[in-house]
Amino acid sequence: MGNRLVVLGGDAAGMSAASLAKRRKGDAIEVVALERGRHTSYSACGVPYWVAGDIEHGDDLVARTPEEHRKRGIDLRMQHEAVSIDVDKRSVTVRDLADASSYDLGFDHLVIATGAVPVRPELPGVDAAGIYGVQTLDDGQAVIDGLQRDRPRRAVVVGAGYIGIEMAEAMVRRGLDVSVVDQATEPMTTLDPDMGRLVHEAMEGMGIDVRTDAAVEGFEVSDGRVSGVVVEGETIPADVVIFGIGVAPNGSLAGEAGLPLGESGGIRVDRGMGVRGQDGVWAGGDCVETFHRVSQQWVHVPLGTHANKHGRVIGENVSGGCATFDGIVGTAVSKVCDLEIARTGLREPEALAAGLCFVTVTVEARTRAAYFPGAAPMTVKMLAERRSGRLLGAQIVGREGSAKRIDTCAVALWHGMTVEEMISLDLGYAPPFSPVWDPVLVAARAAVSKLAEA
Amino acid sequence: MGNRLVVLGGDAAGMSAASLAKRRKGDAIEVVALERGRHTSYSACGVPYWVAGDIEHGDDLVARTPEEHRKRGIDLRMQHEAVSIDVDKRSVTVRDLADASSYDLGFDHLVIATGAVPVRPELPGVDAAGIYGVQTLDDGQAVIDGLQRDRPRRAVVVGAGYIGIEMAEAMVRRGLDVSVVDQATEPMTTLDPDMGRLVHEAMEGMGIDVRTDAAVEGFEVSDGRVSGVVVEGETIPADVVIFGIGVAPNGSLAGEAGLPLGESGGIRVDRGMGVRGQDGVWAGGDCVETFHRVSQQWVHVPLGTHANKHGRVIGENVSGGCATFDGIVGTAVSKVCDLEIARTGLREPEALAAGLCFVTVTVEARTRAAYFPGAAPMTVKMLAERRSGRLLGAQIVGREGSAKRIDTCAVALWHGMTVEEMISLDLGYAPPFSPVWDPVLVAARAAVSKLAEA
Numbered sequence: 001m002g003n004r005l006v007v008l009g010g011d012a013a014g015m016s017a018a019s020l021a022k023r024r025k026g027d028a029i030e031v032v033a034l035e036r037g038r039h040t041s042y043s044a045c046g047v048p049y050w051v052a053g054d055i056e057h058g059d060d061l062v063a064r065t066p067e068e069h070r071k072r073g074i075d076l077r078m079q080h081e082a083v084s085i086d087v088d089k090r091s092v093t094v095r096d097l098a099d100a101s102s103y104d105l106g107f108d109h110l111v112i113a114t115g116a117v118p119v120r121p122e123l124p125g126v127d128a129a130g131i132y133g134v135q136t137l138d139d140g141q142a143v144i145d146g147l148q149r150d151r152p153r154r155a156v157v158v159g160a161g162y163i164g165i166e167m168a169e170a171m172v173r174r175g176l177d178v179s180v181v182d183q184a185t186e187p188m189t190t191l192d193p194d195m196g197r198l199v200h201e202a203m204e205g206m207g208i209d210v211r212t213d214a215a216v217e218g219f220e221v222s223d224g225r226v227s228g229v230v231v232e233g234e235t236i237p238a239d240v241v242i243f244g245i246g247v248a249p250n251g252s253l254a255g256e257a258g259l260p261l262g263e264s265g266g267i268r269v270d271r272g273m274g275v276r277g278q279d280g281v282w283a284g285g286d287c288v289e290t291f292h293r294v295s296q297q298w299v300h301v302p303l304g305t306h307a308n309k310h311g312r313v314i315g316e317n318v319s320g321g322c323a324t325f326d327g328i329v330g331t332a333v334s335k336v337c338d339l340e341i342a343r344t345g346l347r348e349p350e351a352l353a354a355g356l357c358f359v360t361v362t363v364e365a366r367t368r369a370a371y372f373p374g375a376a377p378m379t380v381k382m383l384a385e386r387r388s389g390r391l392l393g394a395q396i397v398g399r400e401g402s403a404k405r406i407d408t409c410a411v412a413l414w415h416g417m418t419v420e421e422m423i424s425l426d427l428g429y430a431p432p433f434s435p436v437w438d439p440v441l442v443a444a445r446a447a448v449s450k451l452a453e454a
Numbered sequence: 455m456g457n458r459l460v461v462l463g464g465d466a467a468g469m470s471a472a473s474l475a476k477r478r479k480g481d482a483i484e485v486v487a488l489e490r491g492r493h494t495s496y497s498a499c500g501v502p503y504w505v506a507g508d509i510e511h512g513d514d515l516v517a518r519t520p521e522e523h524r525k526r527g528i529d530l531r532m533q534h535e536a537v538s539i540d541v542d543k544r545s546v547t548v549r550d551l552a553d554a555s556s557y558d559l560g561f562d563h564l565v566i567a568t569g570a571v572p573v574r575p576e577l578p579g580v581d582a583a584g585i586y587g588v589q590t591l592d593d594g595q596a597v598i599d600g601l602q603r604d605r606p607r608r609a610v611v612v613g614a615g616y617i618g619i620e621m622a623e624a625m626v627r628r629g630l631d632v633s634v635v636d637q638a639t640e641p642m643t644t645l646d647p648d649m650g651r652l653v654h655e656a657m658e659g660m661g662i663d664v665r666t667d668a669a670v671e672g673f674e675v676s677d678g679r680v681s682g683v684v685v686e687g688e689t690i691p692a693d694v695v696i697f698g699i700g701v702a703p704n705g706s707l708a709g710e711a712g713l714p715l716g717e718s719g720g721i722r723v724d725r726g727m728g729v730r731g732q733d734g735v736w737a738g739g740d741c742v743e744t745f746h747r748v749s750q751q752w753v754h755v756p757l758g759t760h761a762n763k764h765g766r767v768i769g770e771n772v773s774g775g776c777a778t779f780d781g782i783v784g785t786a787v788s789k790v791c792d793l794e795i796a797r798t799g800l801r802e803p804e805a806l807a808a809g810l811c812f813v814t815v816t817v818e819a820r821t822r823a824a825y826f827p828g829a830a831p832m833t834v835k836m837l838a839e840r841r842s843g844r845l846l847g848a849q850i851v852g853r854e855g856s857a858k859r860i861d862t863c864a865v866a867l868w869h870g871m872t873v874e875e876m877i878s879l880d881l882g883y884a885p886p887f888s889p890v891w892d893p894v895l896v897a898a899r900a901a902v903s904k905l906a907e908a
Binding site for chain 2: 043045055060061304308309312329332333340369371373404405408410411421424425426427428434438
């Protein structure tokens with residue numbers, strides 16, 4: 001292998017790989033990174049909090065600027081985009097978006113970190129002014145500028161997944177009247193509907209108008225601006241509309257180059273984040289599929305924390321190291337106002353789809369000793385495999401101090417623990433932090449009882 | 455086996471066992487429980503927070519009253535104390551403390567859950583008025599009554615372990631000037647001194663006078679009341695003194711009966727919480743030794759969370775079930791004002807004593823994404839075995855949201871994970887809850903680097 005590493009995409013996975021390779025190899029490697037946008041290494045997950053006003057400047061979401069990357073010896077080319085990859089010739093064709101010129105760039109190692117693209121359905125009126133996505137810093141700035149310029153009063157958020165609920169909170173905190181519309185039975189389809197129901201009720205308690213089982217049919221537009229969202233024949237008035245219905249892997253460049261894609265459209269990689277069947281071609285971040293350790297399926301889970309880990313693994317391997325990405329268990333946490341939401345492993349439909357037989361339990365517990373001030377309610381649902389007693393998944397909805405307790409379940413899942421084994425776990429106990437039986441262990445005990453009845 | 459279960463001790467371990475046995479077996483078992491005090495099933499861990507004013511009534515610390523236990527069919531005898539056990543005759547001699555009468559009580563199953571006794575050194579003046587322990591509800595009431603009656607201005611807390619620092623906080627919040635005295639180099643000897651130093655500095659920042667490397671030599675007494683604490687020849691003025699220097703297992707009754715005790719004086723039990731070599735004799739809670747999964751030694755770790763688990767295991771086994779207590783990994787969390795403190799596994803001296811070779815790392819991180827409001831500093835120290843890379847221990851000192859992160863390390867230790875494996879863990883990430891690399895993973899990465907250098 002020669003010494004030029006070309007990185008496509010300037011965010012978490014790409015720049016983590018680029019930075020680590022440069023740190024490990026110094027002058028022995030030439031690192032060229034292409035980013036079509038205006039920012040590098042930023043936290044897209046932070047955009048809703050910036051819009052909400054928690055964070056003052058969009059710049060605060062940038063972990064490392066282009067200039068900082070260049071100081072570390074990376075040949076970073078902003079507003080440059082790869083338009084094709086020739087794997088056999090080991091070359092990419094690059095377009096400079098500033099002047100629309102093109103050039104070819106050879107590589108020895110290639111890292112594809114092209115991220116994901118927001119889903120935006122082709123509905124009547126979808127291109128009207130006042131309709132926004134929130135995937136990039138530029139998107140966030142556009143929303144903030146629009147709020148300041150147009151002084152909207154009524155917001156409709158399309159999609160009640162984690163981006164949707166976070167943006168609903170942001171709009172509430174900006175003082176708008178907020179409706180959230182989703183096709184599903186309950187918000188947060190990363191939870192089972194019974195747990196999503198708790199989110200639904202809490203959102204209504206915050207004054208948010210939640211419309212579920214409701215498909216958006218189009219947008220009413222007047223003078224080029226959105227004025228309403230048409231849902232099941234009814235129009236919800238709207239001065240501003242936010243799309244938060246998720247993202248799809250941006251694997252098209254890889255697909256066109258003949259590289260393998262999975263069912264989701266994400267790039268298929270091996271344990272070392274190498275593109276399957278290729279030498280010196282790597283992929284990571286929101287454009288790849290990752291292995292789910294519980295379902296044993298390859299899935300698309302776009303999350304900054306995975307992207308950073310991918311980047312580290314690629315950086316090590318490009319530098320002659322020997323790192324692996326060992327899969328995920330499906331952990332996610334989020335919040336809407338002071339309601340915390342967490343999940344890991346499989347939901348009921350996912351467990352069914354994986355061909356597993358299981359029991360479920362749901363317990364009500366408290367985040368602290370019941371007598372301690374601030375002991376907050378917390379609901380824990382668990383799925384356990386009927387045959388083996390193994391934990392298959394956990395979901396948590398509760399107040400302050402609830403969400404990160406999912407990590408205990410995540411590590412338990414990682415090791416295939418049974419719920420019986422989990423009861424013995426030596427978790428931190430003191431009255432300000434936990435009841436004497438941690439809520440996770442209360443749920444595990446309930447699951448053991450349920451399995452004994454089954 | 456016949457059908458009478460006799461339980462010695464009415465707190466967590468004893469009453470958990472009694473309650474579960476009664477629930478499982480109903481009328482098929484006679485359960486007699488003896489408690490020498492005036493309360494059952496209470497949270498001694500809650501006493502400092504009651505004294506601090508976080509909790510209004512001592513009754514709130516009682517999970518189940520004597521009357522509630524009796525309603526569930528337990529023959530509960532308050533202010534009755536076992537004074538000897540005859541294992542061969544399967545009988546205990548009981549004293550009724552109310553009238554000093556005695557009687558013999560036969561058993562088929564015996565549960566020894568006699569708890570622990572506070573350490574109170576024989577120093578000049580130690581019995582003066584105004585000097586308190588804080589182990590029981592009665593102790594807590596005595597402190598509160600004393601504070602209200604005597605209006606003290608200056609408190610000295612003897613011992614800077616978790617009870618000591620919690621009581622220091624309680625006294626600060628009661629408006630007293632507080633000194634804490636400890637023989638050790640730094641407070642919180644459940645941490646290594648470098649981490650204890652952080653607690654020391656934080657306590658001083660709260661206005662607490664912290665005296666370390668300082669042995670108490672005696673107490674100055676005037677008119678029968680404490681007026682000062684003599685430390686290394688100097689007198690610290692004191693209107694009230696609180697002892698918080700830990701507890702010793704109350705294994706004397708068992709020892710006198712010829713039952714096996716460990717080096718700590720705690721009762722030796724088997725996997726099922728049966729007393730070693732005995733049939734139908736069980737022990738649990740603060741009077742037993744437990745197996746430490748990392749050091750592979752039997753140790754005395756008095757904690758309500760272990761006691762409850764012991765009680766559950768005994769309750770199952772007495773009822774013909776088949777439960778085990780699978781040991782501890784040494785997890786503990788506590789706080790002083792808004793400083794959170796956590797540990798699990800082995801500290802440096804413990805790892806050395808266990809004959810292990812290791813590296814240590816300490817990292818500074820934040821509880822949330824750096825740009826998120828309330829992102830609080832958090833220091834994580836890790837020990838990893840040099841040969842295998844296995845995690846041996848972790849210590850955390852930080853602000854809100856720090857302490858319960860120790861649970862991730864506790865589950866990792868449970869499974870003997872290497873720090874390299876830990877880097878892959880799929881922990882909950884969202885800006886309000888964690889940086890994109892959780893602080894625990896930042897520490898694991900640092901440990902991997904340190905091992906590579908070693």
